[in-house]
Amino acid sequence: MTSSATPRERLLDAAGELFYRDGVNIGVDALCKAAGVSKKSMYQLFRSKDELIAESLASRGPAYQTLLHPDASDDRPARDRILTVFERQDAVVAEGNFLGCPYVSTAVELKNPEHPGSVVARHFKQQLTDFFHRELVKAGADDPGTLAIQLTMVFDGASARAVVRAQPLAGLGVSTAAALMDAAGVRSGELASQLG
Amino acid sequence: MTSSATPRERLLDAAGELFYRDGVNIGVDALCKAAGVSKKSMYQLFRSKDELIAESLASRGPAYQTLLHPDASDDRPARDRILTVFERQDAVVAEGNFLGCPYVSTAVELKNPEHPGSVVARHFKQQLTDFFHRELVKAGADDPGTLAIQLTMVFDGASARAVVRAQPLAGLGVSTAAALMDAAGVRSGELASQLG
DNA sequence: CGAACAGTAAACCGATCGGTTTCCATAAGC
DNA sequence: GCTTATGGAAACCGATCGGTTTACTGTTCG
Numbered sequence: 001m002t003s004s005a006t007p008r009e010r011l012l013d014a015a016g017e018l019f020y021r022d023g024v025n026i027g028v029d030a031l032c033k034a035a036g037v038s039k040k041s042m043y044q045l046f047r048s049k050d051e052l053i054a055e056s057l058a059s060r061g062p063a064y065q066t067l068l069h070p071d072a073s074d075d076r077p078a079r080d081r082i083l084t085v086f087e088r089q090d091a092v093v094a095e096g097n098f099l100g101c102p103y104v105s106t107a108v109e110l111k112n113p114e115h116p117g118s119v120v121a122r123h124f125k126q127q128l129t130d131f132f133h134r135e136l137v138k139a140g141a142d143d144p145g146t147l148a149i150q151l152t153m154v155f156d157g158a159s160a161r162a163v164v165r166a167q168p169l170a171g172l173g174v175s176t177a178a179a180l181m182d183a184a185g186v187r188s189g190e191l192a193s194q195l196g
Numbered sequence: 197m198t199s200s201a202t203p204r205e206r207l208l209d210a211a212g213e214l215f216y217r218d219g220v221n222i223g224v225d226a227l228c229k230a231a232g233v234s235k236k237s238m239y240q241l242f243r244s245k246d247e248l249i250a251e252s253l254a255s256r257g258p259a260y261q262t263l264l265h266p267d268a269s270d271d272r273p274a275r276d277r278i279l280t281v282f283e284r285q286d287a288v289v290a291e292g293n294f295l296g297c298p299y300v301s302t303a304v305e306l307k308n309p310e311h312p313g314s315v316v317a318r319h320f321k322q323q324l325t326d327f328f329h330r331e332l333v334k335a336g337a338d339d340p341g342t343l344a345i346q347l348t349m350v351f352d353g354a355s356a357r358a359v360v361r362a363q364p365l366a367g368l369g370v371s372t373a374a375a376l377m378d379a380a381g382v383r384s385g386e387l388a389s390q391l392g
Numbered sequence: 393c394g395a396a397c398a399g400t401a402a403a404c405c406g407a408t409c410g411g412t413t414t415c416c417a418t419a420a421g422c
Numbered sequence: 423g424c425t426t427a428t429g430g431a432a433a434c435c436g437a438t439c440g441g442t443t444t445a446c447t448g449t450t451c452g
Binding site: 022023025099104105107108109111113118121122125149152155156157158159160161163164175179180182 | 325349354
Binding site: 221223224225226235236239244245 | 438439440441442443444
């Protein structure tokens with residue numbers, strides 16, 4: 001039923017799904033119809049379609065992070081917590097219907113880096129890098145800043161590979177992330193450089 | 197002047213530029229106007245806009261590879277030839293106006309992996325992986341297949357980072373590719389594993 | 393000269409675009 | 423009961439969508 005949540009919630013949900021599935025060029029008519037909301041309501045809840053794009057992207061953030069990040073109660077070593085992100089990415093891709101990281105895909109479609117949706121995308125990409133960074137600091141990595149960015153690049157590279165349907169990821173994101181951490185001395189034993 | 201080349205060439209050039217700059221949703225009217233070609237001519241040169249998308253992507257291939265791949269006469273070690281790709285990517289991004297790898301961006305926008313344009317995108321992504329693979333075989337890498345894919349992922353990850361304007365690449369693609377090759381024993385001396 | 397061809401400009405088609413407005417049904421507050 | 427606010431349905435706006443067609447201008451070939 002579409003009638004349980006508020007019009008705003010229904011719109012954000014439908015927008016998150018349809019902008020991802022069909023691209024940001026989908027019409028507001030189709031969007032409102034899918035959400036069971038009138039255009040009139042939409043335009044008094046959001047200033048424009050562009051604003052809806054940005055807000056729907058932002059509203060997906062928490063669920064997106066819950067999906068990828070390990071739980072706070074997961075007290076395995078930082079390296080394993082990082083690899084969890086890549087394992088879950090692999091699982092999401094394996095489900096099929098993968099159309100890329102929602103944030104990168106939207107930024108690609110919008111073209112304009114100053115579009116409010118692009119700003120939100122940049123923000124959430126930084127959140128992933130920040131997660132890696134925090135974990136790498138816990139692990140005592142020598143250069144957590146650089147390695148966190150490198151891991152983010154591997155994440156988005158694996159995503160790109162999945163979008164072009166080059167083949168199943170088959171754990172290549174996980175192994176690449178592991179190789180980079182190995183090369184940087186972030187071992188399973190954790191705190192490698194501090195212990196060394 | 198737009199009148200020197202044939203209408204077909206003008207259309208392919210304009211399409212390559214405008215589909216990249218504005219996305220595949222740009223209208224055929226704007227496209228034909230930019231190319232100085234009538235819609236009638238366009239539709240007797242190409243069956244549909246979708247076909248033009250695919251053909252313009254394919255026509256960009258040679259120039260794209262010339263831009264990124266080192267020259268055949270460049271007889272430096274394979275590792276250096278591979279790193280050249282990442283250095284040139286860095287330079288392209290630094291020029292500004294970077295909107296992602298044309299093939300990945302188009303595949304993202306098209307959504308449908310069976311769209312003729314997506315097929316072309318897949319093909320050229322494979323060409324990059326094939327280049328890495330050839331060089332890695334020359335370098336005697338242990339697992340050239342896996343490493344070639346990992347390098348392609350780093351390439352696309354660096355590209356994604358540039359699209360979301362996270363910050364200048366600052367050689368991070370190069371250093372990540374180098375780290376992966378180091379970890380796999382592909383050293384500057386070349387043929388490392390065969391000499392070892 | 394005259395026929396045939398290549399190609400542009402522009403009208404045209406129904407459909408859809410982002411956005412606004414009108415109308416009406418419901419429901420809560422007094 | 424009467425009012426006010428919420429919000430859906432749908433008409434409406436000018437512009438544009440992918441695609442077709444007509445009409446006209448060159449040019450080339452015989």
